[in-house]
Amino acid sequence: MRIERYSEQHDEDIRRLVREFQDESLAEYGMTFNEEALTRTIDEIKHWGFLLVVDGKCQGLLAGREVRTPQGDDKCWHEVIWFVNKDYRKYGLRLLEAGKAILKAEGFTSIVMVYMHNSKSDKLHRLYTRLGYKPMETNFIGRL
Known part of the structure; x- marks a missing residue:
């Protein structure tokens, strides 16, 4: 098991994970991905993507975007997806910690993590709190 930066050699595994x-998480909200949207999403997040690789296959993905805070010029990383194949979820925290270490080394000062309310939200809330995160905002989605 190793953590590495995004690599196109794992593109098909990443597509499978997304x-x-x-x-698992988005279908009940009426969201669907088509291949074009999937490609666009991967292109947008691959620069700040981290992979959990086991036996040469990508089994987990932590990816996000750089954002600048309105309070200054601090670099903040906003998570878009943190997903690990069910059989490898025990390594999810290692993926997060390795990603955070890389981001810190590259000058990021904060990280925003999110979770879907249909994805064991109580468990994730406790995890983030235990790791020192503070609740910041809640989002709601509605169809137009």
Whole structure:
């Protein structure tokens, strides 16, 4: 098991993981990915993507975007997806910690993590609190 930066050699595994995330977390909200949208999403997040690789296959993905805070010029990293294949979820925290270490070394001063309310939100809330995160905002989605 190793953590590495995004690599196109794992592109098909990453697509599989994002589809699994879609099926597990987003489908009930009426969200669907098509291949074009999937490609666009991967292109947008790959610069700040971290992979959990086991036996040469990507089994987990932590990816996000750089944002500048309105309070100054601090670099903040905003998570877009943190998803680990069910069989490898015990390594999810290692993926997060390795990603945070890389981000800190590259000048980021803060990180925003999110979770879906249909994804064991109580458990994730406790995890983030235990790791020193503070609740910041809640989002709601509605169809137009």
